[in-house]
Amino acid sequence: MTRDPRYDVLFEPVAIGPVTARNRFYQVPHCNGMGHTMPNSVAGMRAMKAEGGWAVVATEECDIHASSDVMPYREARLWDQGDQDRLALMTERVHEYGALAAVELVHSGHNVSNRYSRLPVMGVSDIGVNSFDPVQACAMTRRDIADVRRWHRQAAIRARDAGFDIVYVYAGHDLSLPMHFISRRHNRRTDEYGGSLENRVRLTREL
Numbered sequence: 001m002t003r004d005p006r007y008d009v010l011f012e013p014v015a016i017g018p019v020t021a022r023n024r025f026y027q028v029p030h031c032n033g034m035g036h037t038m039p040n041s042v043a044g045m046r047a048m049k050a051e052g053g054w055a056v057v058a059t060e061e062c063d064i065h066a067s068s069d070v071m072p073y074r075e076a077r078l079w080d081q082g083d084q085d086r087l088a089l090m091t092e093r094v095h096e097y098g099a100l101a102a103v104e105l106v107h108s109g110h111n112v113s114n115r116y117s118r119l120p121v122m123g124v125s126d127i128g129v130n131s132f133d134p135v136q137a138c139a140m141t142r143r144d145i146a147d148v149r150r151w152h153r154q155a156a157i158r159a160r161d162a163g164f165d166i167v168y169v170y171a172g173h174d175l176s177l178p179m180h181f182i183s184r185r186h187n188r189r190t191d192e193y194g195g196s197l198e199n200r201v202r203l204t205r206e207l
Contacts, residue, residue, distance in 0.1 A: 014055075019165045021055035021100055029104040029170070031060040035074030039086035042076075046101075047093035057094045058102035059087070061170050064155035065148075066117035068107045068177075073132075078105070078155040084162045091163030102166035103159045107148055109177035110137035110186075124180045125188040145193065145203065148177065152207050169207050178204040 010024045027049050034042045046057045063070060063077035077083050091101040110123035113133040122144055123129065123137025140148075152169065159167045171178035180186045181203045187194050193202050 016056075016100075016166060019100055022098060023053070023055045025054045026056040026102075027054045027058055029058045029060050029102075031073075031075060033074055035060070036077045036083055036086060037074050039089050043089040043093045046090050047097065050094045050097035050099035054099055056100045056102050056166065058166075059090070059104060061104050061106040061108075061175075062087075062155070062159075064105050064107055065151040067114065067119045067122055068109075068112055069114045069117040069119070070108060070112050070132075071116040076103070078103075078158045078162075081158075084158040087159070087164075088162040091165075095163065100165040101163060102168070103162075103164045104168060104170045105152060105155050105159070106170040106175075107151065107177040108175060109180045110135060111175050122177075124177070124183075124186050124193075127186065127188070139189070142191075148203070149206055169204075171204055171207075178207060 012024065013020050013022055014024055032042065032045060049057050059076040061075055063075055063079070066079055076087060078087065087103070094101040110121055110127070110129045111131045112121060113135055114121055121135045121137045122140050124140060126137065126139035128134070128136050156167050169178065170176045173179065174183065181193060182200045187200050189195070192199055194200065
């Protein structure tokens with residue numbers, strides 16, 4: 001079979017901010033059922049993709065704080081030093097094969113039940129939610145919003161220290177706090193974080 005030169009671009013390096021991916025193959029975030037509970041298995045699975053030639057290998061969505069506890073669903077997380085050490089196993093293995101390691105930080109807002117952490121469920125508004133579990137979300141105060149910004153910053157620092165090359169924030173699919181703020185369906189606020197589109201995207205821009 002002859003090579004089709006139209007696809008040569010897929011094998012060319014591409015700059016992503018300050019780092020360069022060796023080709024255009026980017027393993028996007030996806031859950032695998034192991035999460036933070038089986039770090040060695042996660043590291044092995046992600047390393048296999050790097051060995052196979054992927055330029056960037058990402059985690060699944062990675063919870064940044066105990067108030068975003070999605071248990072019993074197993075996902076990556078960066079709550080503390082222990083989580084950082086577990087994810088460092090993945091970045092080390094991915095780097096062994098010349099790929100970049102990426103992490104997708106998330107706070108799931110009202111899409112949690114906090115069964116493990118037992119913390120109140122925070123949301124953009126004071127509303128009842130029936131997503132994975134029926135919960136009553138508490139409308140976030142300005143202090144809560146400041147905490148969310150701080151938790152993202154702390155998680156980003158942990159991610160850097162764990163060896164990740166690419167760090168970004170999950171803000172889509174109606175499953176993350178930034179998306180809840182953007183959504184007119186969920187955001188019923190009357191302060192500077194609600195109402196107009198400019199106000200509803202404020203948290204996303206701050207993050």
